[in-house]
Each structure stands twice: as C-alpha cells, then as structure tokens.
Amino acid sequence: MSEPLSAPILRVRDLHKVFGKSLFKKKGFPALCGVDLEVGRGQVFGLLGPNGAGKTTLIKILLGLTRGWSGEAEIFGRKPLDPLSRQKVGFLPEAHQLPPYLTGRQVMHLFGMMAGADSDVVKARIDPLLERVNMATSADRKIREYSKGMQQRLGLAQALIHEPEIVFLDEPTDGVDPVGRASIREMVLDLKSRGVTVFINSHLLMEVEMICDHVVIMDKGKVLVQGSIDELTPRTGAVEIDLSESPEDLEETLSDLGRGFTRRDSGFQLELNEDELDKVIDRLRQRGLSIKAITPRRLTLEQAFIGLIKEDQPGMRP
C-alpha cells in the first residue's frame, strides 16, 4: 500500500522467531512468521496489534535484545547483533527500570556517554531535555524515589539524550497523566520535524492516530497491513453536514435521498452516493438552511484495526 522508500534506515526481510524451541522441545511458539518491513527517515511509525502479535519481539530483535531469529534484519546498514547498530538508536522499553542507585541527572549523563557522546555535550543537553519532560526539579533525586509517571518521563528523556536518528517507544504514555501525554505527543512531533524516525508501539489507538503518519498492523507474527493513516482509514461513504439550524422536519425533507439519516447537535449524518450530495445541498438551500460544513466520514483507526483483526481471527467477537 505504501510507496517503497529510497533510503531505508531499517530493513527487515522474512524475519522469523520461534520462542521456547530447544533440544528437547522441537516445536516452540512462533512469535514472528516472515515479517517484511522498511522504514525511512523522518517517519512516525505506529506499530499496532493485539497482545502476542509480535510487535515487541520485532523491536527487540532490531535492538539486539532477542536472538536466535532467522531472516534478514538491519538497522543503519548493520546487523542488530553489532552494538554499533544501536549508536543512533533511542529506546524506551515498556515497564522499564532505570538504575535505582543513580539520580535522574546521572542516568541522563551516563546513558548519554554509553551511547558514545562526549560528557560535555551530554551535560549541555540534560537540562533542556529534563525541562521538556517536566523533570527538571526532580533531576537530583535518586530513581528509587520516583513515581511510575516520573520514571516514564525520565525514560523518554534518556532515550533522546544522545540525539538518536531512530527512536523506539514501547507504550510511551503508560502511567503518564494527560498533561504529560500531551507533552510526549509534542515531543514526538518535534522529533519528526527534525527528521528523526519514531517507532511507537501502543494500544492507545487514538494517540497513534493523532501522531503517526504511518501504521503497521501485526497479528500472529505477521504484518497484516501497513500504510499511511489515510490509507488505513478509508472513507465510509457517509458525510456529516453541519447546519446553522436544524429544523424538526429535516429527515422528511431528505427522505428520498441517501440512507441512515442520523440527527446530530449541529446537523445530521447521511450515507450518500457520489451524485446524491449535490441533490442534498440543493434541497437544503431550497429550504433556506445555511450549510456550515460538509465532512466526509472515515473509519477511525480503531474501527479499521478491529476490522482487520476480526478478518484475521474469524472467531473473534467485536
């Protein structure tokens, strides 16, 4: 569905991973079954799928955290087992634990240097980043004194301290309050504007819809579909028409046009054919009603996601 990328920074071909396979257990649990994926610069990628779909496994393979896979995978042209492949990578794992013996500032400093950055450069970046995640006042407290939300915000800051070119965020807003979520969304969009590729693994589909421009939906270890949000959320055929006033006999006025009339606060929603829209507009104008907006309805990402998963899992109920 999406166009091929000219210079992908991450490439996966026919990736397979089976867990629990051993000398005594020939048949394990297949977590990935031939995944293909290419990701270019400056994209915000949403990685979606039900529990056990293989999303986290895919990320962990790319970060060298999971081994014993087959197929091809490379990131910045290097194999995931090569530590240098992770030099320009930021990662915020789900339910992460930062070293409790360090302060927030020390975590930022040491993790920045572990990524190969100079001490002075890292020090200069710490305060602005902590400000952005609203952690500046707690920077000199030990991690063990932090709440879950504070750890999550610091986790995001540590993932960005070395100015990575690709960032993997696994449930980045987990445990964060609404204000914090909004600031995380802002940060992701800011990263995108600076050409950083962001990979978001989240169950909050509305959030993904708001910030991602590309989505990969996985299930049972396979990529079901990938593409832009627009591609994955097609028009339903329905339109929403906002009016200046909404007379009671509106449904009767339009009784011979379209299907599924639904009255809304500021107008109505109607399922129309392409040629019916002009007729509806004419009829409304004849009645002297002022049209404020006409919006074609699309599927939400959630609807598209559930629809796809239901297709893949026939027994699944909505």
Add this chain to the structure above:
Amino acid sequence: MNKNIRRALYEDALQQVLDNRVFRLLVILVLCLVAPTFLIGFHSDHISLLWFWEYQYSELTLGLGIPIPADVRPDELLIKGMQTVVIDGLAGMIGIIFCIAATAFFVPRMLEKGAADTLFAKPVSRTTLLFTRYCSGLLFVGVLSVALVGGMYLGFALVSGYTDTGFLWSAITLIYLYAILHAFSVLVATITRSSVAAILLVLMMFSLSGCVHRAWIFKEYSQETTAFKVLRAEMQEENTFEDDSEDSLAITAITNILNGLHYTLPKTGDATTITKMLREAVEGMGPVFEDTEGDVVIKDDPAGMRLVGSSTPDFSSPVTWVPESGDADSRQRLFLLRREREQPPSESGETVRRLVSSRVASSFLDELEERDERGELAASPNKERQMFGGGRRNRGNQLIVVRWEEGSSNDAVRRARFFFHFSDWLYEVDISMPRSSMSDEGYDEWESDFFYGLRLGKDQFLGPMQWYEDEFGWNSPWKYNAYFSIFTSLSFALVCLLAAVFRLNRYDF
C-alpha cells in the same frame, strides 16, 4: 569501545558501589578496625594509649597472667597478631563472605526485565556489561581492602614506628580471593538470575573447595609420610618398614575424584599461605639456601656469616659461608658438601654398599684418630649422635657429629663435621670456629641455631597443614607450586566468566 563509553561504565560501577548500604557499613567497620592502629602505639617496652597513657608490657601481661617470652619483641608480636586476626580472620573470611553477599545482586538486578531492556539496548556489548558488573565487585572489595590494609599500615608506621611493606600484599590477596569467588557468583547469577542462589552456591563452593583442599593435603601428607617412613627406616638402618599395601578400587576412585576436584576447584585455602610467602619475599624472609634436588633447606645464615655464591648451587664445590665482617678470623668458616650415596662397583666388580652417615662418620673418625696419634690435633676427636630440624616439639632428624680441635692450645680452632643422609644424598657440614671467636656457650647456641634452621624438605614431624605450608612455594614441584595454585584458581575464575558470557549471549530479553 570509545573513551566515553569506558568512562560511563566506570562511573556506573562506582555509583553502584557507593550507593550500596552494605558497602557504607563495611567502610565504617574498616575505620573501626583501622582506628586502634592510630590510637594505640606499640613500642619495645610499653604501649601508649591516645599518646598520653603508657603501660609497661609487664603490667598488662601479668594482669592477664600471660608472660611474654624473653626472646620475643612484644610490640612486633602484638602488631603481627593484630594483622593476622584482622586480615586472615576478619577480612579474609567474614569480610569476604559479607562482600560476596553485598555484591551478589549486581548481575541479577542487571538482568531483571525492564532493566535489561534499557541497558542492553545501549551500544555496548553484553560481554562488556557483564565484565563491568564483575569489575564493580572488584572495585567494592578493592576499596575496602586498600583502606583496611593501607590504613593499618599507616597507623602502625606513624604511631608505633613499625613498617612492614610485605603486609601491603594482604590487600592484593584479599582481592585475589574475592575475584575467584565473585567470578563463580557472576556465573550462578547469570544462569539463575537470583542473588540468593548466587550467595548460597558461592558459600557452598567456598566451603567445598576448602574441604577438598584440606582433604587433599591430608591425602598427600599421608602418602608422603608413607614414603618418608621408608627413608626414615633407611636412615636409621633399620629397614623394617615395608610398604606393600595395595589400594582398593574404591580408594583409588576416591583418590582420583579428590585429585580431580582439587585441581579443578580454586585453591582458596592457599591465599593465606601466598600472602605469607609474598610477605616473606618482601621482607627477605625466604630460605637463604635451597638444595631443590636433595630437598635440604637452610632458613638463615649462621649468625655473623654470609653465603658465598649461589643460594641454589649444584654442589660441584662446597657451599661456603664466611664471616660477614672482614676483620673476623679467616679460619672461621662453614662448608656444606653433598655426594651421591650410590657408589660405583669396585674394580673387582663387587657391589659397593650405599653410603650411610654412620659408616662415613666412623671412617672419618678413624682418619682423625690416626692424625691425633701423630699429635696433629689439639683435642682428641669424638663421635656422637644428635637430632636436628623438625621443630622444638619434635624429635627431628638424626645426624652424626665428629668433634675435634686443631692448632695450638693457646689458639685452638673448634672443628666439627656433621654427617646425615637423606634419600639419594649424603651431606656433610664442616665447621671451623676459632675458640677466640666465641665462648663455648655462645658456640653451642650458634651451632644449635644453625641446625634448627636446617630442614629436610619433606619433614614428617610437621602436622599436615604445617607440612603443606613447608612444601608450598614458588619453586616447589608443580602440585605444591604457588604459581600453579594461582594459575588454576584464576583459570577457574576465567572459565566461570566465559561460561557466564556464553549464557548471557543466548538470553532473549
């Protein structure tokens, strides 16, 4: 790995150590142990407390009912006692166990879900991160050991005026002992991801290696003693001992298992002996003479004399001691000779009996008696049996001595020739000591001191542990060799670390 990563890993290790509560507790304990060395001054005749109060040793020891031997320096005795109790006992045993317990969680915590994801996603290899955790432990113990040993050294040096550079080696051996145990702890922690399992299994391994080491020493001791009995019987010309017993299959199997375990497990029990040897090396306390082929060791030079030539000679010419001072009587000297006991067949083809000390001494006495008859001697020769070596409580080894005097009655020279044989060798010690050099009592003491320090290498009169300490050395045969002990122990540690790396590199996080 660039310098930023190295520095980050070092700082991470340091912070992990400094934040550890047990580490802080141990630092306080170390200060408590070091403090007395600054507060109490040990002097040749008194102890000073806080620089103000002074107590004579006699006041203290009589109060406790413990007399201090006249030939011992009380300050040295007390300082060495303190060093032994603190380093060998507290730090070497209890301290190490504390440190193992305090650092056992370093690896399991790193491998916890969430922590591992964050850390192993950094551009640093798993092997490096594991070694960093291992080094954190070494840093933990290194800081404490250096503070303890260095602090005590400084305290004794400043307040008591006692410097003992060799004592500083204790810090290295504490780290060495911990390094071996910590490597095993890292392996267990990597496999089980549990600090409790790591602590328990390390304690088990520590105890097991200690037991195996002791059992092996007893086995070696009993085997060597059996061999030694034959030599003893031969020395005493009794030839009554027969070693014709044959080990059963079970005994052979147990012996082989014991050998296998001993050579595989780290020799943690050798750490104390190694420290002692390193101290001796620094202080020049090693033997002055060693006949490695024939197993004779001489601990000290005879008083007032020095060895001429190599301390490990081939006996092509007599080993010679001469007076230290150039002004001394040149007739004063001591020779040590060695010859093979096995004799070639006579010209007529008859087998010649092996040399034994009593027969050689008798023929030497005959020669002297002939000289005495000719009036060449100042005093007639006499032959007697004497014991030497083996410590004050033990009977020691037998030697035959022939004594006579030469020169004029005004300027006589005491002469003595001692004969003893051991294994394939017959030894003779020839002494020439002018009467003018020392009194009879002084000479007896001088001679007795020299023979007290002369040991046959395999001294059966020692207990097993003492015997092992005597056998153990830098130049000993491989199984008693200190380098071999260190090499096998460090190899064990290395294998543990490599196995841990192997396991870690196969984890899916």
